Amino acid sequence: MRAVTEDMIRASMINMSADELEVMTVPGLHETVWDEREFLGWRDAHHKTRGYLVFWAGEELWGLMVRAAASPMPGGRSAMCVLCHTHQPAPQVSLFTAPKTGEAGARGASVGTYLCADLACSLLIRVLPVASAEIPEPEAIVTHKTRGMKDRLWNFSKSVRSDAA
């Protein structure tokens, strides 16, 4: 993704109240390898249940807040992250809800989804499988995953953005 600054991130959040924005913690960005990520995802260092996803929707930067479910998934279960499609055991995958934008959000509507708990899907999909007879080109797999993840992120953000309850 193209590089972004903290100011850009703060201006991009589409489903947060002014109070929530006020206390949002943005991580240091100086070591971020922008070329190797489809979105910037992080958990709030001070408000542990909150996480954020920031990405480019064409020329517009969109940021979404998601809230981790208060109780972890039932013991030992595994689940698949909706964005990167990685199967992981709980608690590496969490149920999150994203408040909707606009009037629907004001009425409390939200969209629930399973995501990698650390929201670091871009790192995860770049872990190359070992080349083998079945996997002659590991890089092609990453390219394929990248494309799929961008599509799914787009679809997810549209469902958050939709004002329909």
Ligand SMILES: [Zn+2]
């Ligand atoms: Zn993921």
